[in-house]
Amino acid sequence: MTTPPRTAAATDLAAILPELIEFLRIPSVSTLPAHKADVQRAAEWVAAYLHRSGLDHVAVLPTTGHPLVVADWLHAPGQPTVLIYGHYDVQPADPLDAWHSPPFEPTVRDGNIYARGAADDKGQVYIHLRAVAGLLAAGGLPVNVRFLIEGEEEVGGAGIEAYVRANPAALACDTIVISDTPMFAPGTPTITTGLRGAVFTELTVQTGRQDVHSGLYGGAAPNAINILCGIIAGLTDAAGRVTLPGYYDAVRPIPAAERASWAALPFDPEAYRAAEVGAPALLPDSEYSILERTWGRPTFDVNGIEGGYSGAGSKAIIPARASAKLSFRLVPDQDPDAVIAALKARVAELCPPTATVQWGAAHGAAAVLLPTDSPAMQAAQAALQETFGRPAVLTRMGGSIPIVSLFQSELHAPCIMLGFGLPDDNLHAPNEKMHLANITAGITAMRAFLRHLAR
Amino acid sequence: MTTPPRTAAATDLAAILPELIEFLRIPSVSTLPAHKADVQRAAEWVAAYLHRSGLDHVAVLPTTGHPLVVADWLHAPGQPTVLIYGHYDVQPADPLDAWHSPPFEPTVRDGNIYARGAADDKGQVYIHLRAVAGLLAAGGLPVNVRFLIEGEEEVGGAGIEAYVRANPAALACDTIVISDTPMFAPGTPTITTGLRGAVFTELTVQTGRQDVHSGLYGGAAPNAINILCGIIAGLTDAAGRVTLPGYYDAVRPIPAAERASWAALPFDPEAYRAAEVGAPALLPDSEYSILERTWGRPTFDVNGIEGGYSGAGSKAIIPARASAKLSFRLVPDQDPDAVIAALKARVAELCPPTATVQWGAAHGAAAVLLPTDSPAMQAAQAALQETFGRPAVLTRMGGSIPIVSLFQSELHAPCIMLGFGLPDDNLHAPNEKMHLANITAGITAMRAFLRHLAR
Numbered sequence: 001m002t003t004p005p006r007t008a009a010a011t012d013l014a015a016i017l018p019e020l021i022e023f024l025r026i027p028s029v030s031t032l033p034a035h036k037a038d039v040q041r042a043a044e045w046v047a048a049y050l051h052r053s054g055l056d057h058v059a060v061l062p063t064t065g066h067p068l069v070v071a072d073w074l075h076a077p078g079q080p081t082v083l084i085y086g087h088y089d090v091q092p093a094d095p096l097d098a099w100h101s102p103p104f105e106p107t108v109r110d111g112n113i114y115a116r117g118a119a120d121d122k123g124q125v126y127i128h129l130r131a132v133a134g135l136l137a138a139g140g141l142p143v144n145v146r147f148l149i150e151g152e153e154e155v156g157g158a159g160i161e162a163y164v165r166a167n168p169a170a171l172a173c174d175t176i177v178i179s180d181t182p183m184f185a186p187g188t189p190t191i192t193t194g195l196r197g198a199v200f201t202e203l204t205v206q207t208g209r210q211d212v213h214s215g216l217y218g219g220a221a222p223n224a225i226n227i228l229c230g231i232i233a234g235l236t237d238a239a240g241r242v243t244l245p246g247y248y249d250a251v252r253p254i255p256a257a258e259r260a261s262w263a264a265l266p267f268d269p270e271a272y273r274a275a276e277v278g279a280p281a282l283l284p285d286s287e288y289s290i291l292e293r294t295w296g297r298p299t300f301d302v303n304g305i306e307g308g309y310s311g312a313g314s315k316a317i318i319p320a321r322a323s324a325k326l327s328f329r330l331v332p333d334q335d336p337d338a339v340i341a342a343l344k345a346r347v348a349e350l351c352p353p354t355a356t357v358q359w360g361a362a363h364g365a366a367a368v369l370l371p372t373d374s375p376a377m378q379a380a381q382a383a384l385q386e387t388f389g390r391p392a393v394l395t396r397m398g399g400s401i402p403i404v405s406l407f408q409s410e411l412h413a414p415c416i417m418l419g420f421g422l423p424d425d426n427l428h429a430p431n432e433k434m435h436l437a438n439i440t441a442g443i444t445a446m447r448a449f450l451r452h453l454a455r
Numbered sequence: 456m457t458t459p460p461r462t463a464a465a466t467d468l469a470a471i472l473p474e475l476i477e478f479l480r481i482p483s484v485s486t487l488p489a490h491k492a493d494v495q496r497a498a499e500w501v502a503a504y505l506h507r508s509g510l511d512h513v514a515v516l517p518t519t520g521h522p523l524v525v526a527d528w529l530h531a532p533g534q535p536t537v538l539i540y541g542h543y544d545v546q547p548a549d550p551l552d553a554w555h556s557p558p559f560e561p562t563v564r565d566g567n568i569y570a571r572g573a574a575d576d577k578g579q580v581y582i583h584l585r586a587v588a589g590l591l592a593a594g595g596l597p598v599n600v601r602f603l604i605e606g607e608e609e610v611g612g613a614g615i616e617a618y619v620r621a622n623p624a625a626l627a628c629d630t631i632v633i634s635d636t637p638m639f640a641p642g643t644p645t646i647t648t649g650l651r652g653a654v655f656t657e658l659t660v661q662t663g664r665q666d667v668h669s670g671l672y673g674g675a676a677p678n679a680i681n682i683l684c685g686i687i688a689g690l691t692d693a694a695g696r697v698t699l700p701g702y703y704d705a706v707r708p709i710p711a712a713e714r715a716s717w718a719a720l721p722f723d724p725e726a727y728r729a730a731e732v733g734a735p736a737l738l739p740d741s742e743y744s745i746l747e748r749t750w751g752r753p754t755f756d757v758n759g760i761e762g763g764y765s766g767a768g769s770k771a772i773i774p775a776r777a778s779a780k781l782s783f784r785l786v787p788d789q790d791p792d793a794v795i796a797a798l799k800a801r802v803a804e805l806c807p808p809t810a811t812v813q814w815g816a817a818h819g820a821a822a823v824l825l826p827t828d829s830p831a832m833q834a835a836q837a838a839l840q841e842t843f844g845r846p847a848v849l850t851r852m853g854g855s856i857p858i859v860s861l862f863q864s865e866l867h868a869p870c871i872m873l874g875f876g877l878p879d880d881n882l883h884a885p886n887e888k889m890h891l892a893n894i895t896a897g898i899t900a901m902r903a904f905l906r907h908l909a910r
Contacts, residue, residue, distance in 0.1 A: 210733065277672060
């Protein structure tokens with residue numbers, strides 16, 4: 001690339017914006033059955049784009065859930081093969097009234113595009129689609145490429161898991177590129193070398209067949225909400241540590257060298273608190289820094305709770321049933337199945353004889369640490385240096401990308417997590433956005449990466 | 456009355472059922488703004504009934520909320536005046552899918568009528584309407600009667616409170632009759648001599664401007680649900696005792712004679728647990744019996760909770776906001792305002808610096824104990840003996856009827872709480888019902904009460 005990044009961005013934007021808006025406009029919310037047809041439509045949009053760009057074997061493959069989109073271009077004999085993974089599904093958009101523009105009417109403001117999925121992950125999938133399309137339009141790719149784009153990343157990814165386990169040959173590759181992570185800071189190219197794992201499940205407390213009057217029965221009838229709150233409170237101690245038996249036993253300490261490199265990153269806890277989290281204070285922890293806690297330490301968070309009456313005014317009931325969505329973020333070497341078992345054991349201890357508990361389906365993934373010394377990693381570092389004019393920083397990420405551990409175990413190829421989002425992109429929250437300059441820089445970087453990867 | 460109750464009931468039912476069904480069909484849910492017109496319609500139905508029956512000065516009086524219905528018949532000079540109070544508003548009907556027949560399509564099954572408001576309180580208001588109409592149709596009333604029927608009992612009763620305070624002369628009376636309480640058991644006529652008070656309010660915990668991704672921010676960002684659950688759990692101790700400062704200081708011990716009379720009532724805790732509450736176990740308490748706990752001891756119950764994501768599947772967020780509807784049942788001599796102040800102080804203690812709390816409007820009423828030796832009480836006991844063939848039992852009730860204390864303080868007349876509901880009527884719950892034989896017996900008893908009250 002001889003054009004400086006800034007000019008390339010300016011040149012590309014007018015061409016790419018209509019395409020990107022068309023993609024983001026599709027409300028492909030994978031967790032909501034009402035959006036099933038929209039999710040299908042997003043898959044077809046990706047497939048049509050790949051087909052139009054000149055990829056071979058483009059297909060929308062049905063799964064037990066939402067479809068996979070696959071395609072390949074294998075006309076560079078003797079060159080490595082890159083598998084490009086991403087997801088076209090998005091999180092629900094609620095609460096809708098907190099959005100400044102509607103989540104599925106992509107809107108450009110201040111150099112950003114605002115829409116559900118702008119950064120997670122449609123905007124980043126689009127970077128790959130456009131980079132490959134551009135190279136093909138200019139004559140061809142320097143290496144072989146496969147695409148594998150799923151529609152269930154936000155709901156556990158059962159479809160892609162079955163497909164990858166059943167079809168490793170169709171996905172044979174030398175390296176895997178995933179862009180579903182943020183840059184550490186604006187203008188700071190970033191490669192993510194580790195991900196936390198996670199466990200998600202749902203706990204329901206039941207105390208009776210039906211709600212009863214809180215005046216007539218109060219003092220005798222157990223209350224499902226009071227009990228659920230007691231159980232949730234009992235899952236952490238006064239210091240905020242998780243009380244599951246053995247929860248911290250398998251936690252691998254963060255290596256001293258990695259702690260030191262993270263400590264050298266430009267990071268302002270007060271700005272992070274005020275600008276990103278917006279809380280009056282961050283969680284206290286005397287032992288670990290913010291980056292250590294979010295990248296290398298395990299957590300417990302309730303993602304949702306409901307029970308009893310939530311309409312206007314009051315309702316004098318003792319609720320018979322209350323539910324909460326519980327989640328844990330895991331680090332190496334915690335085992336998701338062991339955490340689920342420990343959770344159930346601990347809740348059985350905490351639940352009084354006045355109630356019974358029921359468990360929803362649990363899904364989880366182990367944490368991942370990636371190699372930092374592969375040829376693909378060197379190509380990625382060269383591409384980022386060239387595009388951004390500075391070396392990439394190596395970070396971990398607190399989120400989970402369950403597919404990464406599956407790729408490692410089934411395809412035996414190292415992943416490169418090369419992300420172009422920003423820390424304040426509001427992932428999973430209202431007003432999700434992506435910085436447009438990062439999309440154009442991402443396209444430039446991906447073209448450079450494929451070139452550097454060629455032998 | 457020379458007709459035995461059973462025959463009277465059989466005779467009346469065909470005549471009254473169409474009227475009762477028409478009244479119950481109106482979805483007069485006072486807490487939901489969407490039902491405002493329905494609440495008005497229920498008021499107009501009551502007024503039309505009274506007018507048709509021959510009452511004077513029938514009026515639907517606007518308030519700041521839902522209207523009052525008033526009427527009188529003062530043509531018995533030298534005789535006492537009875538004020539008949541009731542409420543035509545009802546609780547919300549949700550969860551709708553738990554009803555075996557729709558809440559506002561009154562349905563007769565097994566000698567009961569099923570509908571929201573069947574027992575609380577439209578069915579019991581109807582007893583009074585019909586008893587007075589019957590006497591008027593037969594020539595006149597033996598005493599003077601005033602009606603005061605409100606539409607805000609389930610939402611705090613601001614309108615009637617203002618009216619009673621401003622118009623004591625228009626409500627001048629010698630006794631007040633209220634039928635909004637249950638019989639102790641089927642076939643057991645019951646007069647309620649005490650009510651618990653209550654405090655209702657709503658607590659919101661806020662930790663940030665908006666939800667953040669639980670992977671990226673987990674371990675650093677505070678979670679509004681985790682914190683709310685911790686606060687709620689902290690409002691009781693391990694034994695279930697309320698931890699508000701001074702909460703038990705003002706509690707008047709239940710007199711030994713009353714404890715003894717309650718202990719003599721036929722009551723089977725195991726049947727109560729299984730048939731009414733439906734829980735695997737009742738709340739434990741080594742010191743107080745079930746009746747003592749529900750009639751004479753204070754409580755804390757959460758009536759509803761919400762926060763984060765409650766749709767299908769999971770959502771990886773740390774919620775920035777969570778709310779719960781909190782309530783306390785109070786006994787003599789606890790002060791509602793003092794309890795609200797203690798609650799706010801305790802929550803301020805329990806809330807960590809990572810969150811802020813906001814309070815919704817609080818409303819409350821003190822507990823009430825009624826005189827048991829008035830002429831009206833003697834008339835009520837005679838009427839019940841005559842109708843049911845056995846003496847009435849004297850009980851208290853765990854619920855609150857805030858208007859009772861207002862009547863005591865503003866109108867200086869004793870209340871008689873003469874209820875015809877049953878303990879398993881599912882008040883405030885799905886499948887609310889009223890036993891039809893209790894409606895007809897109630898009409899008979901009320902006619903007898905007015906006759907016995909005459910000098």
